[in-house]
Amino acid sequence: MKGKATSFDIAHYAGVSQSTVSRALRGSPLVNEETRRKVVEVARKLNYKVDKNASNLRAQQSSTLAVLLFEDPTSDESQINPFFLSMLGSITRACAKEGYDLLVSFQSSSNDWHADYAESHRADGIILLGYGDYIDYQAKFARLLDTNTKFVCWGANVDGRPELTVSCDNQYGGRLVAEHFIELGRTDCAFIGDASHHSPEFSARFKGFEQRLQDNGKHVSERKMATAISTEESGYQATKSLLANNITFNALFGASDLIAIGAIRALQEAGLRVPHDVSVVGFDDLAVARFCTPPLSTVQQNTTLAGQMLVANLLSLIGEQEVDLANSILPPQLIVRQSSR
Amino acid sequence: MKGKATSFDIAHYAGVSQSTVSRALRGSPLVNEETRRKVVEVARKLNYKVDKNASNLRAQQSSTLAVLLFEDPTSDESQINPFFLSMLGSITRACAKEGYDLLVSFQSSSNDWHADYAESHRADGIILLGYGDYIDYQAKFARLLDTNTKFVCWGANVDGRPELTVSCDNQYGGRLVAEHFIELGRTDCAFIGDASHHSPEFSARFKGFEQRLQDNGKHVSERKMATAISTEESGYQATKSLLANNITFNALFGASDLIAIGAIRALQEAGLRVPHDVSVVGFDDLAVARFCTPPLSTVQQNTTLAGQMLVANLLSLIGEQEVDLANSILPPQLIVRQSSR
DNA sequence: CTGAAAGCGCTTACAG
DNA sequence: CTGAAAGCGCTTACAG
The missing domain is CATH 3.40.50.2300 (Response regulator)
Incomplete structure (x- = not known):
């Protein structure tokens, strides 16, 4: 036999028709157990594999x-x-x-x-x-x-x-962060991310965060928000711009871990200590979060x-x-x- | 038209044969430029996409x-x-x-x-x-x-x-690490990884490392080697076992970054300072390496x-x-x- | 339970 | 340059 075996080859050696080979191999209940065994064995011997292109074409689906x-x-x-x-x-x-x-x-x-x-x-x-x-x-x-x-x-x-x-549940995740900051007595909060409708996930996180703060009579001042996409660099730059404008806060919520990691770098470069001066929480629980300096508090997504x-x-x-x-x-x-x- | 358009549909509307449609869409040089334009346009209008299962089956390749x-x-x-x-x-x-x-x-x-x-x-x-x-x-x-x-x-x-x-070039990578330790004057080295033939990459790294040390009249004592697979946990345990046996060293080469990160944790838990007491170098340059405490020296693979x-x-x-x-x-x-x- | 036959939607010699 | 035809290797009615 040259090239790959086809179902016709199996049929030939098993002494059945090609249709029966196909049925046997696909586990059709129509086929006799004895016949199936024979077919399966020949198929294994010839190292036969169903051609996916052919079966997909015929069955009109691709698995x-x-x-x-x-x-x-x-x-x-x-x-x-x-x-x-x-x-x-x-x-x-x-x-x-x-x-x-x-x-x-x-x-x-x-x-x-x-x-x-x-x-x-x-x-x-x-x-x-x-x-x-x-x-x-x-x-x-x-x-x-x-x-x-x-x-x-x-x-x-x-x-x-x-x-x-x-x-x-991004909004609930945001609430958790706010709750945590409240418990710590840190309610002078900054938010780094994108709370606009361009980023529905980030804005849901912010919404939950803000709502929980408001339940407690606090809120995030617009001055203490900076837009960032989900990269370390963007989080770094956004935080730096806040600091450059002498904006102060004692807690920072990064809309993602990468943002939070960048924020920590900016804070540390500015001589601020985390968490002593600023508590930082991210979102995602990336593998890196555990290994940061300091290890990053975050909201874990499963x-x-x-x-x-x-x-x-x-x-x-x-x-x-x-x-x-x-x-x-x-x-x-x-x-x-x-x-x- | 019900369902997806086929090349026959395109042929019909473009007023050519199905073979010509196929040729035109595949960019065959055989087809007249005018004809091609017509075919391509009809195809676009009908939102036609070549069925990959059919073309793969026929052409006997899958791209x-x-x-x-x-x-x-x-x-x-x-x-x-x-x-x-x-x-x-x-x-x-x-x-x-x-x-x-x-x-x-x-x-x-x-x-x-x-x-x-x-x-x-x-x-x-x-x-x-x-x-x-x-x-x-x-x-x-x-x-x-x-x-x-x-x-x-x-x-x-x-x-x-x-x-x-x-x-x-794992062996060369290992040499680089040894060279670095030699320059630092840290030649009392431990190696965490698997230098057996089960892990050819790790053992090549070790081989280069060891060779370079030997060029300098040093080597890694077998007592200062511990087997680990490429996880943080395994690196942690292997290093702990070394420390538990009172094995000392002033430099540690982790066969991968994850191993090195685990090793650092074990060292720090034992009250050893990195790099003051032990210099640690990993291998891979994972994204996490930059964010470790302290940031991890490593061999970068491109x-x-x-x-x-x-x-x-x-x-x-x-x-x-x-x-x-x-x-x-x-x-x-x-x-x-x-x-x- | 099994077989003969049609057909999935293409590509590609072959003939013009 | 174009068309008619064969065939890639299967699955699945259809008939028995």
Whole structure:
């Protein structure tokens, strides 16, 4: 036999028809147990593997999901936010468990937008990940909905379609941070992030934070807020600009760990001690958080669970089944380390 | 039109044959420029996308690569070594640039070994990544070679097939660390890692380290070596065991950054100051290295270049072309931070 | 339970 | 430069 074995080769050697080979290998209940055993053995001997291109073409499905990782266009190319890498890990695992393959793609600019993973039948559905600009997202969502592509999205809401989103309860996470600062007696707070509608996750975190402070008769002065994207450098610069304007505060909430880490660097360079002069809390609980100086207090998002929910919900969507909405908003958890007290 | 448009639909509306549509869309030089324009326009209007399953089946190739990430079975499931995540990022980018899709899979146990990505025509070639056990690897290599699967491997050599490997010059990296310690006057060295043939990368690092010390009339006493896999916890435990036996040293080389970070924790817990009492150097230059306490000196591997070379070499293999051997061993670079002096 | 046959949507000789 | 036709390797009605 030259080249790879086909189902016809197996049929030949097993003394059955090609249709029976196909049924036997796919576990059809129609096939006699004896026959199946024979087929499976021949297949193993000839090292036969079903050609996925052929079966996918015929069955009109791909048993493949695609994950698109949007990178903030303003962040530098080389460093992907570890948070999403961690999500990627758990998504990969969840896919494997469900028998799906996973295509991965980074979307750095808007022009190489790969909605066509689905349209070209390479994937049955798409998972969207990233701290992108929310406004940009809406156009992409429209395109996906338009082509009837199955997709789920991390973090950002699709108008009127809650079943398409899995997210952390960002607002509750923000409340936890405020509560922590209140307990510490540190209510002169700064916020570094982007509380605008461009970043729905960051602004939800801010909203919860601000609300909890207001419950306590406090609030974040607009002067003590600085915009940053989710990078160490951006957090550093934003904090520096605050300090350069002689803005003072005794607590700082970074909308992500990378931002908080950059903020700590800016504070320390300015001669301020963390947590003695300023308590700092981040958001994400990256692996680095434990190893910072000082170790960073933060709000942990459960990426394992998040990945599992994204995959589970996407498969529900593909299978036209009910999505588990109740578990699609994941509760975050405050982790107190040495950067706040 | 119901469902997705096919090339026949495009042919119909463009007033040409289906073969011409296929040629036009694939950029065949055979087709008239005028005709092509017409076809392309109709295709765009109908939102037509070539069905990858069909074209792959027919053309007998998939324009897809697969990356298999082997995890050390002894490491805990949730945390993937950030070094490989970073490699994954650069591989993804390199694939996209070459017009290939990327399938990703984590191989945690030996039984879900996905060599069949290639056999089932889902991928044209495979990239192997991970700090696995070298002995285990050999069996996998044999299987891949046996089925004539195209693959490249990071780090581990395939006997007599240098074209299948891309790696960092680990031995040279080890030399750099020894040289650094010698310059600091710290030659009472400990090594934490696995210098056995189970971990060819770690043992190459050790070999270069030891050689350079010997050039200087020194060496690493076997008592001052402790075995560890590439996790923080393992580095911590290994270092603790050394200290528990009252082994002393004034410099420590961790075979990876995670190991070195764990070692620092063990040293600090034992009341030793880094770098005052012990200089510590790691290997990899993870993103965390900069944020450690103290910031970790390390040997940087260029993951961007590594990913590019892996993809480039694999494509050469697939295209039956000469592999660029000269650039397949990447020079590492010593990064001195505060953990050594 | 099994087989013969159609067909998924393309690419690519072959003939003009 | 273009078209008619074969065929990639499967899955799945259809008939028995």
